[in-house]
Amino acid sequence: MRVPELIQRKRDGEELEREELSFLIDGYLRGEIPDYQISAFLMAVFFKGLSEAETDSLTAILIASGEKLDLSDIPGAKVDKHSTGGVGDKTSLIAAPLAAAAGVVVPMISGRALGHTGGTLDKLESIPGFNVNLTVDQFKAQLAQHKLAFIGQTDQITPADGKLYALRDVTATVESIPLIASSIMSKKVAVGLDSLVLDVKVGSGAFMKQQVHARRLAQLMVGIGRRLDKKVQALITDMNQPLGFAVGNALEVMEVSQTLQNSGPIDLTRLSLELAARMIFLAKLTPTLDAARELAQMKLLDGSGYRKLKEVIAAQGGNAQVLDRFDLLPNATGMREIITTRGGYVSAIDAEGIGKSVVMIGGGRNTAADTIDHAVGIILEVKVGQKVDAGSVLCRLYYTSETNLEEAAEVVEDSFRISSSAPEQRDIILEVVG
Amino acid sequence: MRVPELIQRKRDGEELEREELSFLIDGYLRGEIPDYQISAFLMAVFFKGLSEAETDSLTAILIASGEKLDLSDIPGAKVDKHSTGGVGDKTSLIAAPLAAAAGVVVPMISGRALGHTGGTLDKLESIPGFNVNLTVDQFKAQLAQHKLAFIGQTDQITPADGKLYALRDVTATVESIPLIASSIMSKKVAVGLDSLVLDVKVGSGAFMKQQVHARRLAQLMVGIGRRLDKKVQALITDMNQPLGFAVGNALEVMEVSQTLQNSGPIDLTRLSLELAARMIFLAKLTPTLDAARELAQMKLLDGSGYRKLKEVIAAQGGNAQVLDRFDLLPNATGMREIITTRGGYVSAIDAEGIGKSVVMIGGGRNTAADTIDHAVGIILEVKVGQKVDAGSVLCRLYYTSETNLEEAAEVVEDSFRISSSAPEQRDIILEVVG
Numbered sequence: 001m002r003v004p005e006l007i008q009r010k011r012d013g014e015e016l017e018r019e020e021l022s023f024l025i026d027g028y029l030r031g032e033i034p035d036y037q038i039s040a041f042l043m044a045v046f047f048k049g050l051s052e053a054e055t056d057s058l059t060a061i062l063i064a065s066g067e068k069l070d071l072s073d074i075p076g077a078k079v080d081k082h083s084t085g086g087v088g089d090k091t092s093l094i095a096a097p098l099a100a101a102a103g104v105v106v107p108m109i110s111g112r113a114l115g116h117t118g119g120t121l122d123k124l125e126s127i128p129g130f131n132v133n134l135t136v137d138q139f140k141a142q143l144a145q146h147k148l149a150f151i152g153q154t155d156q157i158t159p160a161d162g163k164l165y166a167l168r169d170v171t172a173t174v175e176s177i178p179l180i181a182s183s184i185m186s187k188k189v190a191v192g193l194d195s196l197v198l199d200v201k202v203g204s205g206a207f208m209k210q211q212v213h214a215r216r217l218a219q220l221m222v223g224i225g226r227r228l229d230k231k232v233q234a235l236i237t238d239m240n241q242p243l244g245f246a247v248g249n250a251l252e253v254m255e256v257s258q259t260l261q262n263s264g265p266i267d268l269t270r271l272s273l274e275l276a277a278r279m280i281f282l283a284k285l286t287p288t289l290d291a292a293r294e295l296a297q298m299k300l301l302d303g304s305g306y307r308k309l310k311e312v313i314a315a316q317g318g319n320a321q322v323l324d325r326f327d328l329l330p331n332a333t334g335m336r337e338i339i340t341t342r343g344g345y346v347s348a349i350d351a352e353g354i355g356k357s358v359v360m361i362g363g364g365r366n367t368a369a370d371t372i373d374h375a376v377g378i379i380l381e382v383k384v385g386q387k388v389d390a391g392s393v394l395c396r397l398y399y400t401s402e403t404n405l406e407e408a409a410e411v412v413e414d415s416f417r418i419s420s421s422a423p424e425q426r427d428i429i430l431e432v433v434g
Numbered sequence: 435m436r437v438p439e440l441i442q443r444k445r446d447g448e449e450l451e452r453e454e455l456s457f458l459i460d461g462y463l464r465g466e467i468p469d470y471q472i473s474a475f476l477m478a479v480f481f482k483g484l485s486e487a488e489t490d491s492l493t494a495i496l497i498a499s500g501e502k503l504d505l506s507d508i509p510g511a512k513v514d515k516h517s518t519g520g521v522g523d524k525t526s527l528i529a530a531p532l533a534a535a536a537g538v539v540v541p542m543i544s545g546r547a548l549g550h551t552g553g554t555l556d557k558l559e560s561i562p563g564f565n566v567n568l569t570v571d572q573f574k575a576q577l578a579q580h581k582l583a584f585i586g587q588t589d590q591i592t593p594a595d596g597k598l599y600a601l602r603d604v605t606a607t608v609e610s611i612p613l614i615a616s617s618i619m620s621k622k623v624a625v626g627l628d629s630l631v632l633d634v635k636v637g638s639g640a641f642m643k644q645q646v647h648a649r650r651l652a653q654l655m656v657g658i659g660r661r662l663d664k665k666v667q668a669l670i671t672d673m674n675q676p677l678g679f680a681v682g683n684a685l686e687v688m689e690v691s692q693t694l695q696n697s698g699p700i701d702l703t704r705l706s707l708e709l710a711a712r713m714i715f716l717a718k719l720t721p722t723l724d725a726a727r728e729l730a731q732m733k734l735l736d737g738s739g740y741r742k743l744k745e746v747i748a749a750q751g752g753n754a755q756v757l758d759r760f761d762l763l764p765n766a767t768g769m770r771e772i773i774t775t776r777g778g779y780v781s782a783i784d785a786e787g788i789g790k791s792v793v794m795i796g797g798g799r800n801t802a803a804d805t806i807d808h809a810v811g812i813i814l815e816v817k818v819g820q821k822v823d824a825g826s827v828l829c830r831l832y833y834t835s836e837t838n839l840e841e842a843a844e845v846v847e848d849s850f851r852i853s854s855s856a857p858e859q860r861d862i863i864l865e866v867v868g
Contacts, residue, residue, distance in 0.1 A: 008606035011480065036469040040605035043477035046445065171474035172442035 003027075003037045011044040018057035025061050029160045035167055042164070042173040050178035052223065058178070059224050062186035065160035069107075069136065071192040074144050076105040077283035078192060081275050082184060083199040084217070085117035086206055087355035088242035090252040091199065091272045092120045094259050097312065098276035098305035100148035102295050104283040107143055108150045109157075109191050113364040113372065114169075116205070116355030118252070121152050122364075126250040126330055126374035130318030148312050157190045166368070175207055181220040188230075195231040195282035197275055198222075202430065203240035205351020211236065211430060222434035231282050236431040237271060241349040241384045243428075244268035248363045248377010250329040251398065257323040260306035267383070267428045273297060274429060276305075330375035332398035336405065338412050343390040346382050346416060347423040353415030354378055360408040361399045375400055378412065385425055388418065437461075437471045445478040452491035459495050463594045469601055476598070476607040484612035486657065492612070493658050496620035499594035503541075503570065505626040508578050510539040511717035512626060515709050516618060517633040518651070519551035520640055521789035522676035524686040525633065526554045528693050528706035531746065532739035533713035534582035536729050540713070541577055542584045543591075543625050547798045547806065548603070550639070550789030552686070555586050560683040560764055560808035564752030582746050591624045600802070609641055615654040622664075629665040629716035631709055632656075636864065637674035639785020645670065645864060656868035665716050670865040671705060675783040675818045677862075678702035682797045682811015684763040685832065691757040694740035701817070701862045707731060708863060710739075764809035766832035770839065772846050777824040780816050780850060781857040787849030788812055794842040795833045809834050812846065819859055822852065 001023050010016060024041060027033035050058065071078050081096060083089055096106045110120035110132075124130050134142065134151050142149040155162065161183050168174045188196050198221055201207070202214035218234035225232030244265040246255035258264045259272065273296050281292035299305045310320040322328045358364055362373035380395045382388055394416050399405055435457050444450060458475060461467035484492065505512050515530060517523055530540045544554035544566075558564050568576065568585045576583040589596065595617050602608045622630050632655055635641070636648035652668035659666030678699040680689040692698045693706065707730050715726035733739045744754040756762045792798055796807035814829045816822055828850050833839055 004604050004606045011477070011606050034469075036473040036601060037605055039470040040473040040477045040607060043445070043474045043481075044606070047477075047481045167470060170438050171471055172438045172445050172478070173474060 003033055007037060007041045007044060010041060010048055013048045015051050015054060018060070021054065021057050022061045025058070025160050025164070026065065029065055029163055038164070039167055039171040039173065042168055042171060042176070042179070045179060046173050046176045049176075055178045055182050055220060056224060056227055059182040059186045059189070062158045062161045062182060063190045066158050066190065067156040069157065069191040071107060071140065071143065074105055074140060076103065076147070077194045078105045078107055079195045079197065079279045079283045080106060080108060080188060080191075080193050081197045081199065081279055082188060084180070084184075084201050084207060086201040086239045086243055087117060087351040088244050088247040088252065089118065089201070090123060090244065090246075090256050091268065091275055093123065093253070093256040093309065094268070094272035094305070095275035095279065096148055097260065097308035098272070098296050098299045099279035099283075100146070101299040101304040101308040102276070102280045103285050104147065104279050105143055106148045106279070107139070107191055107193065108148065109153060109187065110150055111153065112368075114368065115366070116352050116359060116364065118247070118249070118355070118364065120150065122372050122374070123249045123252050124150055124318070126253055127313055127318040127322050128328065130313060131316050134316070142315050146308075146312055146315055148308060150312070150316065153187065158186045161186055177213065177217045177220060180207070181217055181224060185221055185224045189228055193230060196225060197278045197282065198232060198234035199271075199275060200234050200236045201239035202236055203238055203351065204348075205242065205355060206239040215431065215433060218433035233278050233282065233432065233434040235274065235278070235429050236433065238426060238428050238430055239351050242351045242354050242380060243271065245380040245383075246377065247354055248358050248398065249372065249374040250331070251377040251379060253322065253329060254326050256309070257306070260300070260309060261303070262300055271428050273300065332375045332400050334399045334402070336397040336399065336409055338394045338397060338409060340388055340392060340394050340416065340418055341390060342418050343388060344418040344420050345422045346384050346386045346388060347419035348417040349380065349384055350415040353411050357397070357408040357411040357415070360404045360411065361397070362401065373400055385423055387422075437467055441471060441475045441478060444475060444482055447482045449485050449488060452494070455488065455491050456495045459492070459594050459598070460499065463499055463597055472598070473601055473605040473607065476602055476605060476610070476613070479613060480607050480610045483610075489612045489616050489654060490658060490661055493616040493620045493623070496592045496595045496616060497624045500592050500624065501590040503591065503625040505539075505541060505574065505577070508539055508574060510537065510581070511628045512539045512541055513629045513631065513713045513717045514540060514542060514622060514625075514627050515631045515633065515713055516622060518614070518618075518635050518641060520635040520673045520677055521551060521785040522678050522681040522686065523552065523635070524557060524678065524680075524690050525702065525706045525709055527557065527687070527690040527743065528702070528739070529709035529713065530582055531694065531742035532706065532710035532730050532733045533717075534580070535733040535738040535742040536710070536714045537719050538581065538713050538717040539577055540582045541573070541625055541627065542582065543587060543621065544584055545587065546802070548802065549800070550786050550793060550798065552681070552683070552789070552798065554584065556806050556808070557683045557686050558584055558752070560687055561747060561752040561756050562762065564747060565750050568750070576749050580742075580746055580749055582742065584746070584750065587621065592620045595620055611647065611651045611654060614641070615651055615658060619655055619658045623662055627664060630659060631712045631716065632666060632668035633705075633709060634668050634670045635673035636670055637672055637785065639676065639789060640673040649865065649867060652867035667712050667716065667866065667868040669708065669712070669863050670867065672860060672862050672864055673785050676785050676788050676814060677705065679814045679817075680811065681788055682792050682832065683806065683808040684765070685811040685813060687756065687763060688760050690743070691740070694734065694743060695737070696734055705862050707734065766809045766834050768833045768836070770831040770833065770843055772828045772831060772843060774822055774826060774828050774850065774852055775824060776852050777822060778852040778854050779856045780818050780820045780822060781853040782851040783814065783818055784849040787845050791831070791842040791845040791849070794838045794845065795831070796835065807834055819857055821856075
């Protein structure tokens, strides 16, 4: 097989066989095929897509590139929840404890912040002492004992995906629906899940700007799962404003604590409960989805989700007191209020702008090598649909250094749109697939 | 400027500024931007194209990446002829001596065989002693004395084009009309030409399979030339069968000799005369194109083109006797006749198949590092439109080793199509642009 010919065939819209895709991807992983050929191939895939068969093949090749985690000796259904990435999205830290408290085994493999979107691992690491680098044995022992454990992606699981993703990130080939679908699904299948609840974000703050694309991505992942005998359900949810009020690592942990004590933002509470309910239902712990919703609600109201998160923080070496004493979390040293000069209705809060401004003051990463300031971030004072007077505070920017502060404040200010008429209200959950 | 953002903007169909293109290309040439980002960019260009302004910018950037040849101290108009590459295309070795004999200064910068297409430098090197590696001073001295000199592309001229072309070759991004146009035009302008005659091939044996694409390429190059104050004319010519009868380096030199003695194939003679006439006309040596055609014809009939080629061969260290004594050229040791099993009309001779079979027996290159067997090749016994009986010879395959011989013979046989009715005859010159 000649690499330029394979690239050319994909470029010309032909379908490649599994052996041909495996020749490319495995050869790349072994260092036999250079990155400049693979990046040209990925750009051809960006334009020409992959068929369902090719996407299944690629998923299988990525899974086979590394080790598989065997969780079969842990009793109970293993269900994870995965989000395609948003701003202020801390649902993992709420839905997972709720589902675990209800009896679901939740092996949570999470990612890090990149670009304007946050990452669960970084949020957890704002808790003093919290260790996300468990060994596989520690991870499995904690799952058996507490039903919930958080770790990062290891090099042993789907290494080809890691190498491909790093290349896509620097060659403008991230936003390809079949590449996103196979990347996510390969990682989830390789860690031995039985079922998966997906949260596919759509809107200004998400990779997918249009609902039709989010739907295609959701359908593709549900289909890959079905053909691998994994139950997958996807919620398509709104990311046209940040989720909840808090954006920034320690600030989000504080909001998680409030929400698990049933005093969090409405949108965040609603979405976290629905995700937990679907995890419970896919784990077959209740006969109906409605019963699962009641169970999730109960685990919120009786505080068992809150206690579960404390238990897991302690198990992973973290100081669980932070959920009650926010002064134990990293705290910013400066605060800047962003004021509106005109009154009216908040008609949009550009989540990408909010996310980028947090990165600008050190709360996220532009490249994988950047370090993060866990203390900084933004607390919204208003949400879309709210009426504001001229001179009122739209949000507060928390910072520890004045570097980039002015630019960030400008980006934040530009992220708010104030209109004279009230915008149409839309539910946070737009659609269910699967 | 961030490279992934520039790639993304091109991917999304945006127009890049000259400084942005120069940031990419110059950064790549300096080794500051890695090849995997440039190959993704090139694939995005393949799909989204370049605007006229971007193509002009790219051409200027390629020219500025290296030295320019200054031919202004050589009296007379400097006119070159360039073909986009075909099979059996030895017109450079005929048109250039005819034009030089008529008084045109022809600084012929030629290429090497790659894939199924041949290269002028390789044909010349089948002549014992012929040296294509002249210094710039030798090249200019020979031009001043003989009006014609052949050299290869040097590393000093448009080095960015050389580096980009090598990358395109292995990433399936060669076939992009704006990339081809800027590559050709940058090289031609950098060597100080006043005018240029282009031979844009179209058909099964050419890069451009469709006349509409060949026309776009021709129009683009004529436009780039016009905006740089260079007169450019393009012939769009048929490559749906090899040009002439001979394919293979030494075999083509023999056919060149015959054609310059006015006993060559009709199609080859007609096209070479027209190219020479346009070179003469662009050099303003005659008041009209028809007068230029008459002058070219005269230089053929009186043998001065033939003598000019001998003179130039001798000037570049080659044995000029080869044009009379073909036994002094490398000769093949074996011959295989390809016979037709059915009678009828030859309706097609797939030039790509013929070219590939010659590569298979050693007469061309799959990669730039391959060495060439100058002796081997094919002599057609028939051309499209000819009537053949079952059992008659279609062509003869000349070889020196039996490696790949059977496979090559099969490819040759499959390249001929025999039909029961006579095909429509078409002129070798399909269209003139500019």
